[in-house]
Amino acid sequence: MKLSIDMSQRYAKMRAHTATHLLHAELAKIFPDTKQAGSLVDEDLLRFDFYANNLLTQVQIQQIEKNINQSIYDALPVDLIETSFEEWVKLWAKAFFEEKYWDEVRVIRVHNWDKNVSVELCGWTHVNNTKEIWAFTIISQEAVASWIKRITAITGPRVIEKIHNYEEILGNATNILDVKSYTQIIEKLQKNIKENTELQQRLESLEAWLIRSSLQAAPSSSNSDFSKIIKIENWVNFKTIGNMVKSIFPNEKAVLIFTSEWNYLISTNGNTSAKELVKKYSLRGWWSDMLAQWKDESVTKIMN
Numbered sequence: 001m002k003l004s005i006d007m008s009q010r011y012a013k014m015r016a017h018t019a020t021h022l023l024h025a026e027l028a029k030i031f032p033d034t035k036q037a038g039s040l041v042d043e044d045l046l047r048f049d050f051y052a053n054n055l056l057t058q059v060q061i062q063q064i065e066k067n068i069n070q071s072i073y074d075a076l077p078v079d080l081i082e083t084s085f086e087e088w089v090k091l092w093a094k095a096f097f098e099e100k101y102w103d104e105v106r107v108i109r110v111h112n113w114d115k116n117v118s119v120e121l122c123g124w125t126h127v128n129n130t131k132e133i134w135a136f137t138i139i140s141q142e143a144v145a146s147w148i149k150r151i152t153a154i155t156g157p158r159v160i161e162k163i164h165n166y167e168e169i170l171g172n173a174t175n176i177l178d179v180k181s182y183t184q185i186i187e188k189l190q191k192n193i194k195e196n197t198e199l200q201q202r203l204e205s206l207e208a209w210l211i212r213s214s215l216q217a218a219p220s221s222s223n224s225d226f227s228k229i230i231k232i233e234n235w236v237n238f239k240t241i242g243n244m245v246k247s248i249f250p251n252e253k254a255v256l257i258f259t260s261e262w263n264y265l266i267s268t269n270g271n272t273s274a275k276e277l278v279k280k281y282s283l284r285g286w287w288s289d290m291l292a293q294w295k296d297e298s299v300t301k302i303m304n
Contacts, residue, residue: 012043025118044158075131081107135159
């Protein structure tokens, strides 16, 4: 049996792994006391958990992406250094002393010749130069536990795939919105939102007028408990008619509005308790002293 290495997969994980070191270095600039709480490296995909009391802002995310991609474009060397643990602490002094280390350690150093960009202990494989990462972008962040935040990012060809996906989405948006370029999408959306808001307001005004007209024109009956009993169309939104009923029938002791689908509203002038009427007819719903409403088949008993 002969074993072989999938070099395409290997390089994809190398890109993501070296990018993880660059990300850790950038996070340390924002959260000086942070340290790694977990990590996953896959094919051009990385997930990094770290200690922090708050999520990154959008500005901070953009700055991290900018800095890491600049390190990629600068084609910085990635050095592998084998040294003693004591020498490591003396030169770079970045170790987590609650963890155990060998006497001899392996250091991965990304540097801009006279300036270190990232220096970490690591036994995994890496690219030789940051240009091999191609590109880097963060795709999500989340809080996964108390004081632990998680960043998920992609590298290499996956960044290109993401760009192509976004271009497809934007292309579909330009067709749907009937604009000529991506830059016009926001302007068209803002215009559509404004128009939609104005139409919604006009529709609500028209709906209110129709409901008021229906209530005023509808035939009514009465009984010993209700001075007015009115059946209205099923389309009426009962969540909006409470105050309207009170304004149309201010002097009625108790008004019952209902539909064939058993939606009901009881409004009183205060001399009669809506709560007591609900109890008397065993209706389900919420109520106060002057208003009650819900949907209950038992409302049909009132007309019998």
